[in-house]
Amino acid sequence: MRASAPLLPIGRPDDPRRLAGAAPVVRPDRLLATLAIVIVGSTAAILRLAQLTQFGFNTDEAVYSGQAAALAGNQQYAAMFGVFRAHPLLVHFLVSLIYRITGINDVAPRVLSAIFGIGLVLVAGAVAAVAYGRLAGLLAMAFTAVSPYAVTVSRQMLLDGPMAFFAGLTILFLALYVRRPRRVLLYSAGAAAGLAFLAKESAVLLIPAVLVFMLLARDVPFRLRDIAITAAVYLLTVLPFPLSLLLGGGSGSAQQFFVWQILRRANHDPAFYWDKVVPSVGLPIIALAGLGLAVALWRRRGIDVLIVALCLVTVGFFELWPVKGFQYLIPVITPTVILAALGVIWLGTAVGTVYARIFQRPPRLGSWMARTAVAAASVAVLGIGSTTVVAAPAPTLLATDSSDDLTHPAYGFVAGTGGLKASRPVGAWLKAHTLPNSRFMTIGPSFANIIQFYGERRAVALAVSPNPLHRNPTYTPIENPDKAIQTDAIQYLVYDSYTASRTPFFTSKLLAYVAKYHGVLVYADYQPIHRSDGTTGEAPVVLVYEVHP
DSSP, X not given: OOOOOOOXXXXXXXOTTOOTTOXXXXXXXXXXXXXXXXXXXXXXXXXXXXXXXXXXXXXXXXXXXXXXXXXXXXXXXXXXXXXXXXXXXXXXXXXXXXXXXXXXXXXXXXXXXXXXXXXXXXXXXXHHHHHHOHHHHHHHHHHHXXXXXXXXXXXXXXSHHHHHHXXXXXXXXXXXHHHSOOHHHHHHHHHHHHHHHHHOGGGGGHHHHXXXXXXXXXXXXXXXXXXXXXXXXXXXXXXXXXXXXXHHTOHHHHHHHHHHHHHOOOXXXXXXXXXXXXXXXXXXXXXXXXHHHHHHHHHOOHHHHHHHHHHHHHHHHHHHSSOXXXXXXXXXHHHHHHHHHHHHHHHHHHHHHHHHHHHOSOXXXXXXXXXXXXXXXXXXXXXXXHHHHHHOOSOOEXXXXXXXXXXSOEEOOOTTSOOBTTHHHHHHHHHHHSOTTOEEEXXXXXXXHHIIIIIOOEEEETTOOSSGGGSOTTSOOOSOHHHHHHTTSOOEEEEEHHHHTTOHHHHHHHHHHHHHTTOEEEEEEEEEEEOTXXXXXXXXXXXXXXXXX
């Protein structure tokens, strides 16, 4: 009889003959990695959900939520906001499903956006882990979780956050394909890219970036047949958008929006992203990403080409595009934090090499200390910025003159950077103190949207151009403001400091109508200000005047 081999200890993880039913052995490194993921994920959730509704909607949030309410079957919101505007309706549709259960509110849309923001943290970490290893994944997760830019955008009901999530999912499938080419991963990437487009049409920039990746990534095999099928999957995924326009009668609106977007004038100078977005992303991330970019360009592996192409194509387009928005670059956060993680790893390796030469010891300790120090310092700096985003009061009131004249004080506010403190209170007052058929004239369309969402009253804007080529097709111009007031078609005039600083001409015109038609102040929201001469005082944020023919 042949002697049996001695049994290995059951507790050893490499024992191939562990007895059936024995408890699995937990490896300490995996336990620590899981704990780190839980901590980072929890931090991301806290930063995105804490005090989420301390301020009301800004204009974009009001519009998108108003469209969602229309999709949910609310006819009043359908009359004010319509369904078809400039963008596809995936996010609006998801919010409308929630509205059918909860009713119209300003909480559910932001919670949904925050969930997508948390998902973006996980996706960024997964892509980095697939591309550069587990440490890179944890670093990318941490950077995304505490970047003030990612936190700010994720706390608003905007389309860019969900679009960035699906774009990150696209990168994840492509990274998995680079590691192990399987056609199903390529098809999944096509579907994810299609969902990104359905969230917001600017996700079409994924196509040129992926094409650059396919052309330059020499070490990644691509078959023409698989590429064709992937393109078909993408087209089938985005097909609901053109079909909804065709069947719902929105094709005309879509064409008008397209023409308007092409002809729009620049709203910011070319340095806007450098001045506003780069500091918000976080200088540690930018510096480390620059180092990672140099490493990626030097190596030029398939995954390196993909990440760099996504950064350069997206940033290049939006820098050349005259219309700039604070949230437009959020899809770049995924490749940016991945490059930053690569920068930390490379920096640690370089320090470890120097450490080994100086102290004649293995480089591992030097690499570990360098990576830990750089990562901890970066996360601490970014965390302070994100905590400020969550805890900060409404945007600071600025005054260009010591006078309290209405044309001077104004909120220092950049669209896409947060909510408006005054929007919810003024809406509540309007619903309680004005008739349902009351009509309002505002300075610009931004605050008109807020009045329509929160106050559920129709509002038109003085600053809307009568030339259809120079205005948002959804907005109706006031052809003759005097006639509208004299015929009682408009009963209230609304001043808001958010718009006043941007359009002093139309602000002066609205105040002139207030004086001409003996406007009576019926609502006022004053906030403290710090004047340019160092003194303090109060300035009007929102003033509502009742006028009579």
